Amino acid sequence: MPHKTFMAFIWPSLLAMILFIALPILSVGYQSLFIEHEQILIETETCGPFGCTAEVSVDSAAMADLRAEKPAGRYNGLGTYTNASHLAFDEITEIFATSDNFTEIRTRIMNLPFYKALIFTLAYTFIVTPLVIILGFIIALVVNSIPRFLKGPVIFFSLLPMIVTPLVGSLVLFWMIDSRGIIGAALQALFSDPSLSLKASPALTWVTLFVYGVWHSAPFAFVVFYAGLQTVPQDTLESAMVDGASRWERVRFVTIPYLMPLATFIALMQLMDNFRVFEPIIGFSAAASATSLSYLIYNDLRAAESPLFGSAAATSMLTIIGVIILLLPVLRRNWREFNRKT
Amino acid sequence: MSSLAKRKPPSLVMLSTVFVLFWLVVAAFPFLWTMWGSFKVEGDFFSRADWMNAITGPVTQRQHGSAFTLAGYEGAWIQQEFWRSVVNTAIVTLFVVIISLTLGTLGGYALARSGFKYTFWLLMAALVFRAMPHVTLVSGYLLPFFQLNIWGFLPTTIIVLVAINQPFTLWMLHSFFLSIPKDLDEAAMVDGCTRFQAFRLAIIPVMWPGVITTGLFSFLLAYNDFTVTSMLLTQENATMIPKINSFLGSTQEEGKVMYAVAAVVSAIVPLFALILFFQRQIVSGLTAGAVKG
Known part of the structure; x- marks a missing residue:
């Protein structure tokens, strides 16, 4: 296809992506170099019968003018990246200089908002992804062995947790784990501890979010593996059987190697999706004990008085760098494959 | 055996x-x-x-x-005007699906038929774009949108969702068009069609299974979106999911939490119907990327 025809076909799609994905990334990069204007304060003196008192207040008219003139704020260079709510270099140096042991370092670092979010995001990504693959594979194996007429309904119900909006799905579970909800009450009865609450402790909240993540994504892995299982070569399975391989050995040495490429695919998709974990934190009202990078950005943009564009943009840039690091191995592999093909 | x-x-x-x-x-x-x-x-x-x-x-x-x-x-539908959000969601999803399929079909076809090296780079860029957390993009939109005074309207959100959806749509339709033999449109071109006529007369009639599957996922993206719609729409224009979230703020009052429960169920039921009718397409769509990618 000549270049001209190619462009004629692809330009609308390309334009949309440039305007609303590439440019915003640049816009984020630009905004991250600025921070909010300092508040312009004016002093007004009010005199009453008991003397005069000076009152300091924000000059909102002047602020509005300033905002209209320079909407991005004032230039701050890389200052936003290194301040206490982002990379916090000064704080980190100080923590390492003044802490005695590892536990103290850990607790103090966990108090820095960016690192707290980063650690949760990474933990979520790298705990949920393997669990999803394992659980999905087991479900696929089992469903593949049940009678044919049951498969349709089972797949139907299995798809539900994945298709339903993350926020809605997490709300449904959130209401059930409420201490007055069925799971919450059941857990209290099980451990005979009437004060047990999954919302109270940070550790339990993390576990809840991980469980939600696995519940939400396992159907995806299941469906992909299930489709893969239909294409496992029967001849190989049969010859393995003739060679005396047990059921488990057939799974271990024939099925699993055959499905490995699918596992890579699922891992890639899951890494991308889990790295932007966000809605469950809102659904489970878990922000006090677990925040993710995406949640930090959302929170900055939702700040009570005016959105903290600079802070949100700096976190966004750091997140984008994280995504690219995450994808580098995949990009390299694709590049090699592409070169081999052409 | x-x-x-x-x-x-x-x-x-x-x-x-x-x-x-x-x-x-x-x-x-x-x-x-x-x-x-x-x-x-x-x-x-x-x-x-x-x-x-x-x-x-x-x-x-x-x-x-x-x-x-x-x-x-x-309480949810009448008192809290949830029906308004349902209408908004219907508008947004309908237009997102139509527009992103139109753009995606053309782009995906071009990517599948062009052998030049830049198609690889475009696909890789699309992959990176697909991995971008949506909220990072939203933080890039807000300020320019405020400046241009286009914040808060449904068309803005529709275009943004279409753009966010493009990388995925392109990948999916690209791999689908790869599975349609090249001979089909090349034969049409030998018979004197231009590339576009070949696309219209030879490809469009056979592309519907792939387009329907991709359309389902575009629908899900628009329907399920919380990040973009909650940040880019005003209260009156809110779609269902941000509306449900706004119920949660006011749940302290007795009974209000049931509004949220009712709204959540209202949002789930259409998805039930969707799986019921399109289970096969959803399954094949989920696996399409795996088998060919």
Whole structure:
């Protein structure tokens, strides 16, 4: 296809992506170099019968003018990246200089908002992804062995947790784990501890979010593996059987190697999706004990008085760098494959 | 293979049956439970006394005279104007699906038929774009949108969702068009068609299965979106999911939480219907990327 025809076909799609994905990334990069204007304060003196008192207040008219003139704020260079709510270099140096042991370092670092979010995001990504693959594979194996007429309904119900909006799905579970909800009450009865609450402790909240993540994504892995299982070569399975391989050995040495490429695919998709974990934190009202990078950005943009564009943009840039690091191995592999093909 | 060799020991059959049942309960029970509970009052759905109350509904009986009540739905749909969000969601999803499929089909076709090296780079860029957390993009939109005064309107959100959807649509339709033999449109071009005529006359008639599957996922993206719609729309223009979130802020009041429950169930039911009708397409769509990518 000549270049001209190619462009004629692809330009609308390309334009949309440039305007609303590439440019915003640049816009984020630009905004991250600025921070909010300092508040312009004016002093007004009010005199009453008991003397005069000076009152300091924000000059909102002047602020509005300033905002209209320079909407991005004032230039701050890389200052936003290194301040206490982002990379916090000064704080980190100080923590390492003044802490005695590892536990103290850990607790103090966990108090820095960016690192707290980063650690949760990474933990979520790298705990949920393997669990999803394992659980999905087991479900696929089992469903593949049940009678044919049951498969349709089972797949139907299995798809539900994945298709339903993350926020809605997490709300449904959130209401059930409420201490007055069925799971919450059941857990209290099980451990005979009437004060047990999954919302109270940070550790339990993390576990809840991980469980939600696995519940939400396992159907995806299941469906992909299930489709893969239909294409496992029967001849190989049969010859393995003739060679005396047990059921488990057939799974271990024939099925699993055959499905490995699918596992890579699922891992890639899951890494991308889990790295932007966000809605469950809102659904489970878990922000006090677990925040993710995406949640930090959302929170900055939702700040009570005016959105903290600079802070949100700096976190966004750091997140984008994280995504690219995450994808580098995949990009390299694709590049090699592409070169081999052409 | 003889059927004897395929036969499983009874213990394995037991184990797998139990496991399937367990998984079905885990997957489906929360939704059925919430659906059932949405017809109760708060005192039953969140019962301090006994969890059986959520099934039998004694408090609901006392307050409304029957074990089922539509109070939650009435409060959400009429009092809190949830119907408005439903209309907004319908508008947004309809246009997102139509526009992103139109752009995606053209782009995906071009990517599948062009052998130049830049198609690889475009696809890789699309992959990176697909991995971008949506909220990072939103933080890039807000300030320019405020400046241009286009913040808060449905068309803005529709275009943004279309753009965010493009990388995925392009990948999916690209791999679908690769599976349509090149000979088909090349034969048309040998017969004197231009590239566009070949696309229209030879490709469009056979592309519907792939387009429908991709359309389902575009629909899901637009329908399920929370990040973009919650940040880019005003209260009046809110779609369903941000609206549900806004209910949560006001749940302290007795009974309000049932509005949220009713709204959540209202948002789930269309998805139930979707899976019911399109299960095969959803499954094939999920695996399409895996088999060819």
